[in-house]
Amino acid sequence: MTDSKSDEAREGELRTAIATGVPEIAAMTPGRTGNLSARSGDRVAITPSGVPYEEIQPGSxxxxxLDGESVIGDLAPSSETPMHLGIYRSLDVGAIAHVHSPWATTLAVLGEELPPVHYMVAAAGGPIPVAPYEPFGTVELAEAAVSTMESAGTTACILANHGLVAGGEDVQDAIETAVAVESTAQVYLQAKAVGDPVELTPAQFEGAMAQFDSYGQPERNDAD
Incomplete structure (x- = not known):
């Protein structure tokens, strides 16, 4: 009974995290085109397919x-479930945000990666690469995203002619990574319209990566 209750609590937390994060996804992506998931152990909670964002509650x-078998819920999961599960099986992330945000999607249509023009690109581990086009909702798209992120060493990639996928430690971290990529993509494309963007040197970017590793409040222990 103890394990069962623990599973129920864990699954409830995942579902609540998704429902809580949905408004931020809605603000980034048009219509019902984005999706959000979170993982704990071998369980993955993900936004339901085609449901208006404002109607998504923890119970829905x-x-x-991780194999894609239904554990809880009557609604069909997102059509991008194969991509989310493929990333979880291959990369060390606890949540994934997928959006069709306008500036990252502009890069996707151009087939152009996001270079290190600003230190915020370090939030995803490096310049944001472009995964080759594959139809949405397919295993092939999952494989393309995983392969691209593994090769680049990032937790995000632009999906050619599609959008952006970003991973993080938890739901808020995944969303913040997506926001960092989207805002930097906007600055980059605006700068390109005026002149030639200046990229950070490898040494400068490595320094930014190191700063990101120590950013924030130091961890506290019970004695603090």
Missing amino acids: VPVLS
């Missing part, structure tokens, strides 16, 4: 196994 969020 499907929970799946």
Whole structure:
């Protein structure tokens, strides 16, 4: 009974995290085109397919196994479930945000990566690469995203002619990574319209990466 209760609590937390994060996804992506997921162990909660964002509550969020089997919920999971599960099986992330935000999607249509023009690109581990085009909702798209991020060493990539996918430690971290990429993509494209953007040197970018590793409040222990 103890393990069962622990599973229920864990799954409930995942579903709540998704429902809580949905408004931020809605602000970044048109219509119902984005999706959000979170993982704990072998359980993954993900936004339901085609449901208006304002109607998504914790109880409407499907929970799946890493193999894609339904665990909780009556609604079908996002059509991009294969991509989310593929990333979880391959990369060390606890949440994934997928959006069709306008500036990152502009880069996707151009087939152009986001270079290190600002230190905020370090939030995703490096310049944001472009995964080759594959139809949405397919295993092939999942494989393209995973391969691209693994090769680049990033937790985000631009999906050619599609949008952006970003991972993080948790839901808020994944959303913040997506926001960092989107805002930097906007600055980059605006700068290109005026002149030639200046990229950070490798040494400068490595320094920014090191600063990101120590950014924020130091961890506290019980004695603090």
